Each structure stands twice: as C-alpha cells, then as structure tokens.
Amino acid sequence: MTQTRMARLLRSRGQQRPWQAAVAGAAALTMVLSACQSDGGQGGGGDGGEGGDIIIGTTDSVPTLDPAKCYSYYCGTIIDNIGSTLVSYKPGETTPSPDLAAEEPEISEDGLTYTFTLREGVTFHDGSELTSEDVKFSLERALNINHPEGAAFLLEGIDSVEAPDPLTVEITLKEPDITFGSKLAYNVATILPSDGEYTAPDEKLPDDSTDDTYEKYVNENLVSTGPYTLEDNRQGESIELAAFGDYFGDAPKNSRVLVSFFDKSAQMVTALKSGEIDVAFRDLTPEQRTSLENDDSINTIQGEGASIRYMVFNTRLEPFDDPDVRKAFAAAIDRDRIIDEVLGGAGEPLYSMVPPSFDANVPAFDEQYSDKEPSDFIDGKVELDLWYSTDHYGPTEPPLAETLTRMLEESGSFEVNQKSSEWAQYTSNMAPGPTGQYPAFLLGWYPDFLDPDNYIQPFYHSESSFLRMYDNPEMDQLIRDEQTAEAADSEERMRTFEEIQRIAAEDAPIVPLYVSIPEAFVRSDVEGVQDTMDASQVFRYYLIHK
Template sequence: MSRLTYTVATILPSDSDTYEAPDKALGKDGEAPSAEEADEFIQGETILGSGPYEMTDYSPDQGATLEAFDEYWGEAPKTSTVKLQFFESAAQMTNALRNGEIDLNINDLGPAERSALENEDGMVVEAGAAGRIRYIVIDVTQEPFKDPEVRRAISAGIDRQRIVDEVFEGAGEPLFSMIPPSYEASDAAPIENAEGDVGGEKIKFDLWYPLNKYGDTEPDVAETIARSLNETGDFDVTTKSSDWAAEYASNLNTGTYGAYLLGWYPDYIDPDDYIEPFYHSQKTFIGFYGDEEMDQLISDEQAETDDAARKEIFGQIQEMAGEDMPFIPLYSEVVQAYYGEGLCGVENSIDVALHARWYMIGRDNC
C-alpha cells in the first residue's frame, strides 16, 4: 500500500507566556523585509528560516519533531515541542486520536472517520472557511471539448450538491467559481447559471481521476459526476483512473486525458491565486486555455489597489470563465480540525490556505 502523509501533531506543554502572532514578518529596519534581505536567507542550496521552531528530527516514514527556537526574534510559542506523526491510512490516524496517542488532526479524514470523531465524547471539532478546491481540467484542443457549448453543458449537468452530500456527507460546499465563496471576490455566479447545448447528440468521453493522491473517496467523486451527466441523457461518460506517481502526474498537459480531476489549495490568501495559475496563458501551470482579453483582466486585477474596483474586475474574469469554461469547479473542502479537550488556540491557528500555526496552540495557556 502506498504511504499517505497526514498532518497530525502531538502537542507537548510549554511554560511560555501567551504568544500573539505578529502582524507581519520584520526586516532589519523593523519593516517588511526587502527583496535583498529575503535573498540573504538563501545560501547555496540551504534555506535559512526565522520562525519560532526548528526541526530537530525527521523521518519520511514516521514524522518530524519541531522544537522551540531559542533565538527566535519574537515571543516564545505556546508549545515548546510539536511532534508530527505520519500514518498510512485515515483509519489508523483516527484510532490514534481516539486513543489519545495523538492530540490533533487537521483535515485529511474521510467521511466515515469524520462521522466517528464527531460523535466521540470529549472530541472537539473546529470547522474553518473552505480554501481547498476540486475541479475538472478540460483539454479545449480536443474533440468533443473544442466547443464551449459542450463544456458549459458538462458543467450544467454535474450535480455538485450530490457530490458533497453522497460522497462527503455534507462536509464541503458546491463550487461555481474557481475562487471559493469564502473570499467574496465578486458577486458573479456565471458558472452556476451557465447552460450549454450539445445539439441533440449524445456526447461520449472518458473522465480520468488519480489514485493515491486525494484519498479513498476519489473513485466515488468520479462515479458521482459520471452518473449525474449520464442521467441527463446528453452524455455517455466512462470513468478511468491511473496511479498519481506512476502515470497520472506525468500525463498532465500532454493531451493524454481530455477531461480529468485535479485539486488545488492556495499558496497565498488572495483570490488571484485561484485565477492566474489557471487562466493566464503565459503563467498557467495546467490546462490548454489562453485568451488575450483574460490575460489583460488578470493584469488589471493584480495592479488594482481599490478593493471595490478589483472586485468588479474579478466579476468580469468569472463571467468570462463561465463562458469559456476551460475548468469546471466542483466543490470546496472545509478546513476541519479534530482534537481532544485540553488544547486551546486551535480555532485561530488554521486558515483557508491550510497553514497550521503550531505556535498558537497550547494547553490551558491561551
């Protein structure tokens, strides 16, 4: 069985005082570091950090240990030692959490494990804003996907709520834009209202999904999408799969797959991180789409400093995305943390980018 890595922490107590996260990282002059100062943190192939912890132990198969960094420029973290432990399955990790072998899990649990923990006495569940998204990549250079009418019809035929309810037992949100609703980037919902006409002819295609990448629910996600489309009478969809490491990842952007499932979570907390990597013809990491008007809109939103004006541009981008439909958003995953009583600060330690701020978590010292 291939090894899956889960973000899990065993929290050990610290005698430090309450820690307040700084508003920003500071450079030598007390302001945000310049590009030159940032370059000083990279020496050859060694990257130097300035965080509250240092890694004192790491094993690819077992986990890692983080110890409070004595020379950290800020206040000491609430927890002096954080142990990250890796598991082969969500079931093993859930049992460890229930037995008190670990203290905290953030995300990466399946519906069965989530349901079991939510009904467990003494278990605390924190749910945050959705930031991780799932979507379908469409190769717009292939038949039958060259026609945007077909792409819009595929999007309209997918019952997103059915995926959330049947596969994830309600733990998620239907997604009608590549930007999750938690960002409130615009009031546009063009994909939700998009319609397409397949011309009375049943469209046949394969929908690909990866194995050993997004968890045990991936086959169910693909099959639910296929059933939704086939039940419209306009499509004949067959699901196919390949192993992520052995085949799937290397076949992206090669034309091997005409329609395939992928996922994304942000590198930084801004709606642009859900737009430029997908829709900009020169800066995209995935897909087969390019349009000069879209490129200009993206440049405009990146340069705009007025929030209201920028929101309007994002609306135009999403309207155009709904017309062209090179990507089909499916659902967003809610950030969820599970932990036993006694920990504090967890609710403030995670964000939509799934960054876990271990230094904010403590035991009765928040």
C-alpha cells in the same frame, strides 16, 4: 519530558488590501523519538513553551521540503512552520504583516520598487545571520530553478532584487502588481541561507529542462529562520520538528511536533481515539467525522473555507478541444449532490473559481448552466477519461470520482472511464501544454494569498497559469487590468472580476465544484487549534499546546 507516546508514534489565504491601501497503524509505532531530552537539531531546539509535545496525524503527503519545488498543501504547511518570509499572515488576519521585514516596505510612486528593511539579529537554523544577500539569493533561486512542480510563477513579476546593504532589500517589478505583497507571504518566497548547502543556477532554467536538471538543485534538508528546526524526515512515515531556541518571534507553545503520516484514515481515527495522536487533520470520511463528533474525548474544530475543488480540461486534447463538450460537462454537474453524497455536508457549492466569501464572486456557472442539459450542447454520447489521484486528496477522492461518473452517465450524454494514479505520476502526466496525458482531471486549490486574483491568474492566464492549457488574449488583458487597479476593492476592479468570471464560465476550461470546509479533530486536552483555522489556510503548529 516523557517519551512514551512519541516513541510509539515515530515509527510508524476574506479579501485583503495591499500595503499601499504513511503509517501502518498505531500498534506498529515503536521507534524512540530521537534526542527528545536533548538540545539536538540544527538550531538547538527544545526551548519552546510548556505545552509539551504534540503529535499530529494526517493522511496527506509531503512530496518535498524545498520551497522552490513545493506546491501542495502539506509540504507548504511544513515549510510554513520551519521557514520565514519577508511578510506573513498573522493568525486571524487576511492582510500580510512584516515578518523578516522589520516594517512595511516603502513603495515607489510608480508601484514598481519595494524597499524592505530587515530585522536585525535574525539567525538561521545553521547559526548564520540573516542578511539581504540571503533574501536576494532565495528569491532568485526559486525563479531560476523554475521547477515545474513549484510556484515560481508567483514571483515572475520580479524584474530584479538588489541588496544595497546588509539590512536593505530592493525588489523591482516588471509592472505594477496590486497583489505582489501578498505573494511574498507564500512559501515559495521562504528565505534560505545563501552560504549554506543550497545551490541555484545562475540563470533561469528553460521550461523544457530535464527532471535531472531540476532535481540537482533541490535540497530536502530545509534550513530557514522559522519557529521550528527540521529534526527528522522519514518520507511517507513522519516528520519531526523541534522548537528553535533562537527564533526571533514568540516561542512556540510546545517543545516538539511530530507529524505522523497514515496510509488509511481509519488508522488515524483509531490513533486519535486511543490517545496515540493529539490532532487528526486531513482527511477523514463523512462517517469517520460523525464518529469523532460523537466522542466526548474529541473536540471538532471547523475552520473557514477558502480551498476549492475543480475539474480541469486540457483544451488541446480531444474531446475537450471542443468547447461544447466542456459546456455539456458543466451542465451535467449537480454540486449539491456532490456535497451530500461525498462530503456529508462539509462543503459549499462553487459556481466560480472565486469562492463566495469574496465580494468579487459571481456565480457565473449557475447563471449559465442551471437551466441547461448536456444535450443542449452535444448530440449523442461522448466518451471521456476522468482522472483522479489515489494518494493526495484523502479518502473522499474515489467517491468524488464515482459520483461525478454517475451524474455524467445518468445525463445520457457521456460514457466515463474512471482512471487513477499516485500523485507523483499524476503531476507528471497532467503537465501543462499539449504533452499532458490527462484530458480531464480533478485538482484542488489552497490560496496562496487572500485576493480574488489568486483564484484567477493561476488558472486562466495563458503564460503565468500553472496549468497553461487555456489561451484567451481578452482574458489575459482583463487579468492585467485587475492587477494594476488603483485599489484592491475599487468598483472598476470588481467589474473586471465580474467580466472575467463570465468569460471563464462561457469558455469552461475549468469547472468549479465546491469549497471545502476544513475540520480538525483534537483531544480534549489540546488547545490552540481553533486559533489557526482561519482563511489563510496556514496550520500553525506553534499555537498548539496541552
């Protein structure tokens, strides 16, 4: 296996049904890839396919590799390629299938108990064998750590997890949840070895725990049962993965993957054009995309749009404690202008948090505000701070904030102060509840599972929302109604979703902006990327090869 290119580089979720129905630049990348010709790593990787080594460039960031803490796109991508869950999405499918589970679960008549039978002979990267105790430990660990930056809320419906024998897991819910099977496919439910280096509190940590309390349980040395082992993690520079020789599924079509993090998208474009990297994925400016589209040595792969962008208001803080201010903001937004000026056309207007690809979508914001002006709701001029992250959503984020500022100020009803911070500070200061310091801030969402509920509960439920800045008992009841419906696509459930979206537009605690259309740019000798650009938004490294 040749080391030349890797040596230079290293330095530097359609609608599903439930079962019951950064680098400085290419010239500086000079460090030798560790153990490239050996069987290094926790699981003896390097036994993948004949598709060579793949180098993937991104301007995204990975704040953590602990499933209990991860809740952003690219840390989820890395965990998805190293970890395994009871169920997962196969390429091109929108219904989860058994993964570590040997078959679909048995579900009790009351819809509360899911009984899984595990695959036999599955091995963790540390050499230990998977048992039901590992599943129990992993799910309870995520729930008990209850990390404020994580996605434990997806598992909060669990009442108990039992392991009656080494290959049987019984998960009992507090109440029926038509989406529960799909939630188990999210990386917060990644299965970890219970007898290894991972630790967990005996009970759920209180919501007001200190950062030190949460962090003492976080483990960045990810060990699971997935197709790759974690070989090296250089924060902000690179992550190296090796094919796991004892993986229970089909072997990866490549031997190793190096993910290289770039500070600037222009550097990533240069690296791709020169052949220093094989794939550029997230994020490029419209001008850079056009440049690559015109390069004969580069192929453009466009995926299905399921990720969305939106503006959040802390309804407990001025001026957004006034619903009329929120409505005036909604009336000022020109989504087509955002897509043209910021995205170069690579987006779709979003008039509900539920994307238009779902049958349940109702364009309620268009219906309620298309013929309105901000002055219909407020008199005079409102001053507001508009926050965005400088290092999380790619190079289009400052232009997005600038375009929003211009359209708000051009309405004559707003005076906008643009403010920004790095992602670590950003996530801390936008914290749920009245202590959040940001009254208005931009966020993005990548679906945890492919159901309209995943665009509703995480934002609008008073207790289980990760935002927790909106309290409406009627909304809480409607969410419970759609989650306990008899079928995912029943007429009753669709009517409930319609009512939810109309209330959401009327109260406007969040203003949806657009659906992102994902694009990957790959060297002409690279294949397999097109097979993973599906609605699940899971970027599967193991399909990519030369």
